[in-house]
Amino acid sequence: MNAQSMFKKLGYEYMFYDSIIHYFNEFELGEHHKMSVTFDKNSQTYVGLYKFNRKEVGLDITPQIHKAIHQQMKELGWL
Numbered sequence: 001m002n003a004q005s006m007f008k009k010l011g012y013e014y015m016f017y018d019s020i021i022h023y024f025n026e027f028e029l030g031e032h033h034k035m036s037v038t039f040d041k042n043s044q045t046y047v048g049l050y051k052f053n054r055k056e057v058g059l060d061i062t063p064q065i066h067k068a069i070h071q072q073m074k075e076l077g078w079l
Helices: 003-009 063-075
Strands: 013-017 020-028 032-040 045-052 055-058
Touching: 003 013, 003 063, 032 063, 045 063
Parallel strands: none
Antiparallel strands: 013 020, 020 032, 032 045, 045 055
8 A cells, every 4th residue: 555545544635746745634623623744855854743723733643644654755765
């Protein structure tokens, strides 16, 4: 299974622009929440963020998200 399919199975949508691959999951629980994992192909870095109530914190990485991140890094040739 490729990374895009793995993220989709976890409820994430996919966007690609320029050198950025962006997976995100938005939902409402009384307020707007957004979880995202963004890969920058130029700098070979990624960041996971959780945004809610106008705050940004690190995304809790579950084993399933870790596997999808790892797969994406393999597909990009970073590993």
